Amino acid sequence: xxxxxxxxxLSFSGGCMLFKKPEVAPAILRExxxxxxxxxxxxxxxxxxEIAQNxxxxxxxxxxxxxxxxxxxxxxxxxxxxxxALKNLDEYITRDxxxxxxxxxxxxxxxxxxxxxxxGEIRKLEQxxxxxxxxxxxxxKDRKDLNRQIEDFSQTIERQKKEILSLEDKIRKLDAxxxxxxxxxxxx
Numbered sequence: 647x648x649x650x651x652x653x654x655x656l657s658f659s660g661g662c663m664l665f666k667k668p669e670v671a672p673a674i675l676r677e678x679x680x681x682x683x684x685x686x687x688x689x690x691x692x693x694x695x696e697i698a699q700n701x702x703x704x705x706x707x708x709x710x711x712x713x714x715x716x717x718x719x720x721x722x723x724x725x726x727x728x729x730x731a732l733k734n735l736d737e738y739i740t741r742d743x744x745x746x747x748x749x750x751x752x753x754x755x756x757x758x759x760x761x762x763x764x765x766g767e768i769r770k771l772e773q774x775x776x777x778x779x780x781x782x783x784x785x786x787k788d789r790k791d792l793n794r795q796i797e798d799f800s801q802t803i804e805r806q807k808k809e810i811l812s813l814e815d816k817i818r819k820l821d822a823x824x825x826x827x828x829x830x831x832x833x834x
Contacts (some may be wrong), residue, residue, distance in 0.1 A: 684724040691717045711738035732758045
């Protein structure tokens with residue numbers, strides 16, 4: 647009789663785990679993301695974020711952050727977002743104080759951080775490349791304009807040379823005419 651009373655007292659107390667229903671993680675936290683179609687990722691991420699924000703169990707919310715990070719950077723995800731993956735992994739590490747020191751998670755975070763930083767550098771390089779491309783385009787246009795001007799000047803110089811030769815010929819003819827007129831004057 648005493649044993650029954652002890653069991654009954656323990657089952658009604660908040661500290662007894664003997665008769666409590668064990669926590670069951672939502673099925674989405676047990677899914678294999680490699681089996682998802684690429685177009686399913688946005689909806690799965692949305693569902694996982696909802697669980698991470700609103701599930702009644704702290705441990706389930708913590709797990710959800712881990713799976714959100716995995717979903718954001720999964721190779722089947724058509725639009726991976728490594729920055730969001732890093733934020734969710736940080737949230738997971740912050741909340742899961744028991745497992746946050748696992749070398750694998752720490753290494754994963756370091757790799758993700760390096761990847762996010764590298765992608766930022768790539769964006770900067772792409773911007774610099776675009777600026778250089780614009781500068782090159784302007785310089786190329788200026789070069790073509792200069793070549794056109796040089797061509798125009800060359801044509802002008804050629805015309806002027808022809809004109810000078812024509813004028814020199816006229817001057818020679820005029821000199822010859824003048825010399826002839828002078829000869830006729832002297833004969834008279």
